[in-house]
Amino acid sequence: MKKIIVLGSTGSIGTQTLDVVRNNPREFEIVVLTALNSADLLIEQAREFLPKYVVIGKSSLYEYVRAALYQLDIKVLSGCDAISEIVTYAEADIVVTAMVGFSGLVPTIRAIESGKNIALANKETLVVAGNLVMATAQKYGSKILPVDSEHSAIFQCLVGEPKEGVEKIILTASGGPFRKFSKEQLLHVTPSDALAHPNWNMGAKITIDSATMINKALEIIEAKWLFDVEPSQIDVVVHPQSIIHSMVQFVDGSIKAQLGLPDMRTPIYYALNHPIRKSNNLNRYLFDPINTLTFEKPDLDRFPALNFAYEALRLGGNSACVINAANEIAVSAFLKERISFVQIPNIIGTVLAKSTFIEKPSLDDYIATDSETRLITQQIIEN
Numbered sequence: 598m599k600k601i602i603v604l605g606s607t608g609s610i611g612t613q614t615l616d617v618v619r620n621n622p623r624e625f626e627i628v629v630l631t632a633l634n635s636a637d638l639l640i641e642q643a644r645e646f647l648p649k650y651v652v653i654g655k656s657s658l659y660e661y662v663r664a665a666l667y668q669l670d671i672k673v674l675s676g677c678d679a680i681s682e683i684v685t686y687a688e689a690d691i692v693v694t695a696m697v698g699f700s701g702l703v704p705t706i707r708a709i710e711s712g713k714n715i716a717l718a719n720k721e722t723l724v725v726a727g728n729l730v731m732a733t734a735q736k737y738g739s740k741i742l743p744v745d746s747e748h749s750a751i752f753q754c755l756v757g758e759p760k761e762g763v764e765k766i767i768l769t770a771s772g773g774p775f776r777k778f779s780k781e782q783l784l785h786v787t788p789s790d791a792l793a794h795p796n797w798n799m800g801a802k803i804t805i806d807s808a809t810m811i812n813k814a815l816e817i818i819e820a821k822w823l824f825d826v827e828p829s830q831i832d833v834v835v836h837p838q839s840i841i842h843s844m845v846q847f848v849d850g851s852i853k854a855q856l857g858l859p860d861m862r863t864p865i866y867y868a869l870n871h872p873i874r875k876s877n878n879l880n881r882y883l884f885d886p887i888n889t890l891t892f893e894k895p896d897l898d899r900f901p902a903l904n905f906a907y908e909a910l911r912l913g914g915n916s917a918c919v920i921n922a923a924n925e926i927a928v929s930a931f932l933k934e935r936i937s938f939v940q941i942p943n944i945i946g947t948v949l950a951k952s953t954f955i956e957k958p959s960l961d962d963y964i965a966t967d968s969e970t971r972l973i974t975q976q977i978i979e980n
Contacts, residue, residue, distance in 0.1 A: 598626045599869065600689045602713075604680065604704055605696035606642055607635035609800040610718040610744065613861050614693050615642060617869065620878065625869065629687045631680050633700070634658060640665045647671065650687055652679045684708035691869060693744070694719040697802055698925050699918075699967050702726060706960065709739040716868040718744035720812075720819045725918040726963050727822030741823065742868040747816055748823055749864035750842035750855035755824065758847070766826060767844040767852075768816055769836040770895065771796050773808040776837060780899055786938045788931060796839040796859045805928045809941050810900040817906035818917050828910040833903065835893040840882055858882050902942040908949070915955045915966045922970035923948035930978050948974050 601618065605611045611632075618625040627646040632639040633654035643651045643666055652674045653662045659675035666673055674683065681704045684692055692708040693716040694701050701719030706726075708715060710733060717723070723730055734741050743749050747768050755763070774793050775783060791808040792801060806812035817831050839859040846852045857863050858880055866877055895903055909917040923945045930936045936944065952970055955962050 598624060599691060600626050600628045601869070602629040602631075602684055602687055602689045602692040602708070603627060604629075604631050604684070604692060604694050604701065605633075605719075606630040607632040607638040608695055608697060609803070610695035610861060610865070611693070612638075614695060614716075614865050614869075615646065617862050617866050618646070621866075624875075628689050629683055631683070631696075633696075636662050643671055644669070650674060650683055652676075652683055654680055680704050681707045684713065685711045689713055691716055691742075693865075693869075694722065695744075697721075697800060699725060699922060702730075702963065703960075706730065706733055709733050709737055712737050712739060714740040714742065716742050716744050716865070717748075718865075720745055720748075720815050721921050723819040723822045724815045724921050725967070726958075726960070727818065727917070729958075729960060729963070731822050731825075740871075742871050743819075743823060744861075744864050744868050745816065745819070746859070746861060746864050747843040748819060749867060751820065751824060751845055753855045753867070754843070754845040754853040758845075760825065762847050762849075763824070763826065763845060764830070764848045765846040766820055766824060766831050767846060768813060768820065768831065768833045769839070769841055769843050770810060770813045770833055771807065771839045772835040772837050772893070772895075773810065775808055775899075776835065776893075778899070780939075783899065783939050784937065788934060791931075791938060795837070801932060802925070802928055805931065805941075806924070809902045809938070810895065811902040811905065811924050811942070811945070813895070814903050814906035814909075815921065817903075818909060821910060828907055833895050835895050836890065837893075838888075838890055840888075840890055856882060900942075902945065905942070905945060905949075912954070913956065915952075915958045915962060916949065918958070918963050918966045919949050919952045919970045920945055922967045923974045926971050926974040926978070936978060944974060944977055947977055951977075 627648045629650045630648050631652040636658045650672050654677050656675045663673040691714045694705045695718045702722050705722045794804050841854045844854040905920050927941045927944045
């Protein structure tokens with residue numbers, strides 16, 4: 598049985614990971630569950646999976662969680678530092694990093710430094726510090742196995758292929774709920790409108806990122822580090838049906854594509870079992886004459902956030918860290934109806950121009966950049 602740590606077990610990817618484990622109880626054992634503040638769901642999960650450790654990030658909830666689990670042989674810890682520490686000493690074969698945003702960076706690096714393999718769902722880890730993360734993984738012999746459906750698709754398409762054979766990576770995007778909206782219509786969308794994704798069931802932050810297409814900008818940056826390609830080798834195509842999850846074009850003109858239903862449990866199961874491909878009971882995509890697969894070019898006029906990826910990669914340094922932090926604060930403000938939907942990319946661009954540039958950042962520099970950027974972004978929103 599593979600022993601698994603799930604960082605962010607109460608979020609969308611975390612709960613779907615536990616669903617995979619639930620359906621394959623002879624293959625996987627949960628040894629650590631962590632959550633930031635969803636105490637009740639964390640308690641429910643702990644009672645079902647009986648991990649050795651549970652960590653609640655919000656320290657004020659520690660006594661509540663500990664009291665609920667005191668009769669079980671589970672050690673309860675609290676605080677964000679505990680999340681980073683538990684990955685270093687808990688025995689596990691793989692760490693599923695399902696935390697949302699910048700918070701996943703330090704725990705992921707600590708897990709890599711302890712030699713554990715990473716099932717990476719927290720794209721921000723590579724967006725913020727891709728060079729550092731991949732260098733650390735190489736140093737400690739840790740495998741980075743992508744869980745994002747797009748990067749899992751690329752990863753699968755590249756199995757058995759030499760790096761020099763790759764001409765282009767083609768990321769697919771659903772286009773989100775506003776794919777056909779005019780610029781005028783985008784001025785009036787609400788958070789509830791933006792949370793109604795047509796294909797995927799995701800958390801609030803990721804769903805908003807899909808609506809602005811900033812998620813695809815982050816995925817371009819992630820792809821650059823995961824697959825060691827140049828930005829000019831990464832394209833994006835809008836594919837509304839979300840059946841083709843991404844493609845790779847090779848130097849001979851051939852294209853490989855990975856297809857499947859929009860169900861995150863498929864790439865999760867693939868990552869947990871890698872390098873073995875195992876059967877499962879998930880629903881299959883059925884080819885039918887009435888099912889048409891279509892493609893469109895992304896509209897950068899209506900969705901300018903996509904440009905941030907190429908700008909961040911051109912600038913290098915801590916630029917992607919700035920974009921990520923500014924986006925997290927802007928999305929939070931939009932969900933609270935403090936700013937409009939179209940202000941999100943405008944704010945990110947403004948913050949990028951105002952932030953301190955560091956050419957060769959360390960981990961401490963990334964942490965400082967994240968803090969500074971959040972402060973600048975808050976000030977822009979309040980003014």
